[in-house]
Amino acid sequence: MPSALARGLSREAVIELSHHKSEPAWMLERRLQAWETYQALPAPVGHRADLGILRTLANFHFEDIAPFVAHTGASLNGVVRPLLDLDATSGCLTYHNSHVVATRLDPELARRGVLFMDLDQAVRAYPDLVQHYFMTECVTPSAGKYAAMHGAFWSSGVFLYVPRGVTIETPIVAQFLLDAASSGSFPHTLIVVESGATLRYMEQLNSNLPTGSAALFNSVIEVILKEGAVAEFNSAQMFGPEVTSVSLKRSRPYQDARMLWVQIDLGSRLTFADLGSFLKSNGSQTNFVGVFYADQQQMYQLHTLSSHQALSTTSDVFFKGVLNDRARVAFNGMIRIWPQGQKTNAYLQDHTLHLSDECRSESVPGLEIEANDVHASHGATSGQIDAEQLFYLMARGIPEEEARRMIVQGFYEPVLEQIPLEQLRAAVRRAIIHRMALGIGLTAEEEQAWHETTDRWQIEGVDEMAVTISD
Secondary structure: OOOEOOOOOOHHHHHHHHHHOOOOHHHHHHHHHHHHHHHHOOOOOOOOHHHOHHHHHHOOOHHHOEOOEOOOOOOOOOOOOOOOOHHHOOEEEEEEOOEEEEEEEOHHHHHOOOEEEEHHHHHHHOHHHHHHHOOOOOOOHHHOHHHHHHHHHOOOEEEEEEOOOOEEEEEEEEEEEEOOOOEEEOOEEEEEEOOOOEEEEEEEEEEOOOOOOOEEEEEEEEEEEOOOOEEEEEEEEOOOOOEEEEEEEEEEEOOOOEEEEEEEEOOOOEEEEEEEEEEOOOOOEEEEEEEEEEOOOOEEEEEEEEEEOOOOOEEEEEEEEEEOOOOEEEEEEEEEEOOOOOOOEEEEEEEEEEOOOOOEEEEEEEEEEOOOOOEEEEEEEEEEOOHHHHHHHHOOOOOHHHHHHHHHHHHHHHHHOOOOOHHHHHHHHHHHHHHHHHHHOOOHHHHHHHHHHHHHHHHHOOOHHHHHHHO
16 A cells, blocks of 8 residues: 555545555445535534634645555654553554554453454454444444544544453553654544443554644544443543644443543644543443643633433533643533433533633533433533632742642642543643643753652642642
């Protein structure tokens, strides 16, 4: 296959991509149907477009990107710093631009029937499984213009199948790296967790692009959990400022299944992240945990959807984020309870802390309730650091910038505590401290002192003071 397809999105490019991959006819047909949907659908501009985030995304120069860029053969050692100890994981897949370059799975899990591979490979090796689940149950091209674009140009990605009753407690990890300018990356993740099985999974997104270049990352994640299954999906988006990131994530938990989404957004120039769950089976449950940090001129559009369509379903959405400089964030969360969603228990909360007078945020939590026996509520807050909190710390001899850092960490801590992976929690803490240190021009030694203080807090429990101050 060539190292890259010609730039631009077209019907001919869809056909060329499918032919180069030697795909079966049914996949080409689905791609072409998605292309027709993409052509027909308008780009979303949002109900409250004054922040301009979705309009900026709609004006992205899609005609300038190459929809497929293969691995160049360059070594990736040292380019991506894994957030987890990969040697202690159950498996790892490394993804470079539009190509999977390495896959590893614990032999014992493979012996028990776990499938973990490049999705291109799965299309050929397990066509019945892929054809049954791929963009049929969780996400369809009609979900939106960018979902349809993905359906037409998806390339490679992850296929993970966990058989009935198998438990995977140690995470399976996927790493994604973009380093090709003017490129489009369209990875698709398809996860099926059979009845009574348990899965812990994590994806890490990084880029290493030339300054001033541009790249598009357009991903779709589908997670199907059969009866009584449990799945945890952790996502750490740490792209550089050259990347525009679009993601659509959906889960479909069956009866008594439980889904946990952990969404970390720290990078990219512009992010459009849509996260949701269809609770169509009795007793199903979904929790959403979100952390974001944006500075300079970053723009985030974050959506959540809890769709309750069965008896005794549960959802909980908990997002917290910090803005600095001229960053913009729009959060739209929806709890939708259908007439058949009696006995629903749902809650949604989003909290944003501003560190400058120029950043802007909008939080629009929503309820649509068509059942009469439910517990559902939502709330959102935003504002600056409290001057009294800052004075309280400074009066005890703490320098102002360190006091602000303590308050920010205390603000985040309640949501970080909801992240089950200890290594991920620690990595997010360090990443946030690093961003704050860069923002005020600390030296490497001064930043390290901040890290050491935080590490000591975690050991001694001193950070309870910061949590109390921020609440």
